[in-house]
Amino acid sequence: MGLTIGVDVGGTKVAAGVVDEDGQVLLSTRRPTPSTSPDDVExxxxxxxxxxxRQHEVEAVGIGAAGFIDVKRSTVLFAPNLVWRDEPLRDDVAKRIDLPVVVENDANCAAWAEYRFGAGRGEADLVLVTVGTGIGGGMILDGKLYRGRFGIGAEFGHMQxxxxxxRCGCGGRGCWEQYCSGRALLHEAREIADVQAAYGARLLELGGGEPEGIESVDVTQAALEGDPAALACFEELGAWLGQGLADLAAILDPGVFVIGGGVSDAGDLLLDPARRVYRQKLTGVGYRPLADIRLAELGNEAGLVGAADLARIR
Amino acid sequence: MGLTIGVDVGGTKVAAGVVDEDGQVLLSTRRPTPSTSPDDVExxxxxxxxxxxRQHEVEAVGIGAAGFIDVKRSTVLFAPNLVWRDEPLRDDVAKRIDLPVVVENDANCAAWAEYRFGAGRGEADLVLVTVGTGIGGGMILDGKLYRGRFGIGAEFGHMQxxxxxxRCGCGGRGCWEQYCSGRALLHEAREIADVQAAYGARLLELGGGEPEGIESVDVTQAALEGDPAALACFEELGAWLGQGLADLAAILDPGVFVIGGGVSDAGDLLLDPARRVYRQKLTGVGYRPLADIRLAELGNEAGLVGAADLARIR
Structure with a gap:
């Protein structure tokens, strides 16, 4: 098979690209995600x-969507940040474009892309954790994308x-993504700026004098400058990352963890404490090989590249 | 292939049986586990x-052992309750008996047995949780026993x-099995008997007047009689079981959970609170099909039946 199109549907934007069988994006485009109706998104x-x-002949379309996708890869059961509930996305889109369509969870697509073309090439047992606004997850087990019986596996962010x-947006409490995410990073940084004025001075300055003005990029910048408060925020986040990876390893025992998402742009600021706590907390450490923990390689394009590749091998 | 032998090596006993291709045990035997040397166990x-x-012609031997088994199913890397460390069990036993041997984690064997012949027949995505002294685990994903990259997956009891x-025997803290196990049940019951004399009167009586005299069977008996303190112990344990299952479902999304181990002899005393908390805590509940939670069917023989079957299809 030749070229396919991958479409990554997020809460704010729809990104799409023409992808070849080596995972190269030949052409891409993006538009804002309509928040009005499922019809408008489709x-x-x-x-x-x-x-x-118009510029490439393609043979199929893969759609990665931020939501629960059913095991037939056709219906979006639930998408917290989109207007879909029980939406027959595959068939509705296929009608409009007259091409074969597969629908997949966006983090599953990203995991597949990192396995095929990115940081986890050749690792048959790979777990992807994306640390963004929340936590996304995907897993390749025995060289196959594992979806779960109902298609809803790998929702790692909602381990308690x-x-x-x-509180968590899922309705629960104490979920991992409330302690290890962009949201958690801001929680830490704004709290420090609010209650420890001297310690948080640089963070406050980058936030324009208001704790609420601090954004994730500010925390990363301050940490790269060596600001102790910002470094402490990443220590805290990284420790929670390491703890969660130790829990996942007790269950899945993968060969490699690939860490993606916006917060992972901080690199070793996040991964160093994660690796340290992972080694401390992993059960049976000393009697087992350790999974490697490494950064994702495909960045924002992982979702659409993975969706396109899954459409190719559908 | 015809008959195989399954051997279940636990901390206290070695149980073995001749098993046919329908999972029937034709003949069985057991001996105490020597605590002296690996050689004596072999x-x-x-x-x-x-x-x-002497009574049946067999074609292979499967050994289920309570420990970390390497991915080649030959070496016991670590066994907390046995004398093995990096023990080449498969080859050492094969030399002595001149038959093909496979070695597998005991809970993995039990999961396989419940999938093939027990409570999870036909469920391609099955998670077994055994609630005994600690927690054991095994998982069938896409119809295959999933071991993990290094053979050490499904150690569910050590999720934090x-x-x-x-404290946990694994060196960690806050592990699931410290809150949901026979050990945890006794912790609850003895604490009640110790500090709430009237409330814990029946438990204390069954323990011969001493909190330390209370055993698991006493708690089950008192609960079956309707004793409120004993029922509260199972409520507590069941709630922790439901919480852990919700965490596992967020990750694995199986079609069925099979609950085995000695504490599961209490049946719905344990499973009713587990099911209730599972539904409360599961992420995305209301937008996803729910995995069934059911009791294991094969009892103490699950380990040796599964080991024998895995030897057959090796």
Whole structure:
């Protein structure tokens, strides 16, 4: 098979690209995600596909969506940040574009892309954890994308890590993503800026004098400058990352963990404490080989590259 | 292939049986596990195999052992309750008995047995949790036993569920099995008997007047009589079981959970609270099909039946 199109549907943007069998993106485009109706989102997906097809002949379309996808890879059961509930996305889009369509969870797509073309090439047992606004997850087990019986596996962000802990958008409490995410990073940084004025001075300055003005990029910048408060924020986040990876290793025992998502742009600021706590907390350490923990390589394009590749081998 | 022998090597006993291709145990035997040297344990395994072969012709031997088994299914890397460290069990036993041998984690064997012949027949995505002295685990994913990259997956009992929680034999703290196991049940019951004399009167009586005299069977008996304190112990344990299953479902999304181990003899005393908390805590509940939670069917024989079957299809 030749070229396919991958479409990554997120809460704010629809990104799409023409992808070849080596995972190279030949052409790409993006539009804002309509927040109005499922119909409008599907129309936008059809529009980006039509735009890309003007320049390339393609054989199928893969859609990665931030939500629970059913095991048939056709229906979006639930998407917390999109307007879909029980939406027959595959068939609705296929009607509009007259091409074979597969739908997959966006983090599953990213895991597949890192396995095929990125940081986990050749690792048949790979776990992807994306640390962004929340936590996304995907897993390749025995060289296959593992979806779970109902298609809803790898929702790692909703493991409970703290009893009666912080509230989560999923309705639960103490979920991992409330302690290890961009949201958690801001929680730490703004709290420091708010209650420890001297310690948090640089963070406050980057936030324009208001704790609420501090953004993730500010924390990363301050940490790269060596600011102790910002470094402490990444220590805290990295420790929670390492703890969660130790829990995942007790269950899945993968060969490699690939860490992606916006917060992972901080690199070793995040991964150094994660690796340290992982080694401390992993059960049976000393009697078992250790999974490697490494950064994702494909960045923002992982989702659409993986979706396109899954459409190719559908 | 015809008959095979399954051997279940636990901390206290070596149980073995001749098993046919339908999972029926045709003949069985058991001996105490020598605590002296790896050599003595291997000699005992060879002895039970020799004893069983006098009456049946067999084609292979499967050994289930309570420890970390390497991915080649030959070496016991670590066994907390046995004398093995980096022990080449497969080859050492094969030399003594001149039959093909496979070695597998005991809970993995039990999961396989429940999938093939027990409570999870036909469920391609099955998670077994055994609640005994500690927690054991095994998982069938896409119809195959999933071991992990290094053979050490499904150590569910060592997920951290409480930050800075109770100490665990694995060296960690707050592990699931410290809150959901026979050990945890006794912790609850003895504490009640110790500090709440009236409330814990029946438990204390069954323990012969001493909190330390209370055993698991006493708690089960009192609960079956309707004793409120004993029922509260199972409520507590069941709630922790439900919480852990919700965490496992967020990761693995199986079609069925099979619950085995000695504590599961209490049946719905344990499973009713587990099911209730599972539904409360599962992420995305209301938008996803729910995995069934059911009791194991094969009891103590699951390990040897599974080991024998894995030897057959090796």
């Amino acid at each position: 129309e936008t997906i059809a529009a980006v596909v039509t735009e890309l097809r 890590v703290v009893v009666d802990g912080r | 000699e005992t395994i060879a002895a039970v195999v020799t004893e069983l072969r 569920v409480v930050v800075d929680g109770r």
